Amino acid sequence: MVKIIGYDIHDVRFPTSLTGDGTDAMNTDCDYSSAYITLLTNSALVGHGMTFTIGRGNDIVCTAIREVAERLVGKETEDLFKDMGATWNYMMADPQLRWIGPEKGVIHIASGAVNNALWDMYARSRNKPLWKLVVDFTPEELVNAAAWRYISDAITKEEALAMIKEKAATKSERETLVRKQGYPAYVTSAGWLGYTDEKVARLTKEALAQGFDHFKMKVGADQANDVRRGKLIRSIIDDPQFLPPGHKPRDPTSEALRGKNAGPTGAVLMVDANQVWDVQQAIDYVKGLEEIKPWFIEEPTAPDDILGHAAIRKALKPYGIGVATGEHAHNRMVFKQLLQAEAIDVCQIDSCRLAGVSEVLAVLFMAAKFGVPVCPHAGGVGLCEYVIHLSLIDYIAVSGSIERNVLEFVDHLHEHFVTPCSINAHGRYNVPDIPTEGYSIEMKKASIAEYEWPGGSYWVGRAKEDGLKAQS
């Protein structure tokens, strides 16, 4: 019998605040961090998982992870794997920890790290990457693996099962196609607020040359400045001379680009405000960005404000600008209401703000039923490694659609992972294909040793340097 006997937890922080990576109107000083756990068994089998934070507080999440993981110690792995939906309910149901949620905040993202580690372990135990484990489930197994509590007013298990069964016969065709072509991606790293115009222009040209055709820019600090930066990006992505050799412009009137305000080369621009505005402010500000023709405004206001998002979407409709959100939507009920209130054009799940794969599956089912494309949030550290698995599950086994979807890609910190994600020559994610890579989130031991906070070699060196500076 394989049993979970313990765990290792690491607080790992990367000093990204030194370079301005990850800067936006709300998050100005980010040290991308991982609250990382490895679940250990009485065999060679392990499960790696993490959740993402942007620095201070990562230690608090690690403390919460310990509390949640403790619930799994002593359990037999096959008992946990045989009904991952029931296992998820069990993980959430600690009668005392529940009080410091429920299903939100530190305890929820900690639960995400542990649930993801358990799914990683499950995939490794079957010698398949996580996405492949899940798409090979029977429709019944897939539906049973999700978190179902509190969403039956939006979708029932029976409805989900019927939807999944409809897609089951053509799964292998989609798997073959996506293995060949890769999964469509968009790039955010050209448009951080902390970058100079020269850097933005250079990175945009580089992204075009890599085959990307969807680009995202951070906005919200200064409207005139945003219009100027948006025009700069547009002047590059709309100009056929910057397309990679042999790359034909996409038809901006095609079905795949419908409603996306694509320019003459078929390039799409999105803007992201990271929650800075009140509702009316958001409406007024984004109307003023009409000239740069964004497909959507992402996170225009507080992430919990479902009716606010609905009002913004309604007001921006005449301007042809949509609304996207989800990276801070803290549980499936928020997504349920965003969908029910017709508040979003694009559903941006986050792989570790939701409490792991089981809760993500519930949101994938709801989004497919409501016909809203899922374009996961990524970036940070580890998120790109995770989300390619979720988008593959969505395409192959749940929604069956890929034409209008794009998965965020940020080219930061992948070198710290044993099996990093990668992008092909057409600006698309490659399909993770190593049988032993699980959920692709195993961090290199050397990276943990260097960046563990506060005792890793990098942080010890930095503390010494700061000490010397303070003396001089």
Ligand SMILES: [Mg+2]
């Ligand atoms: Mg965002």
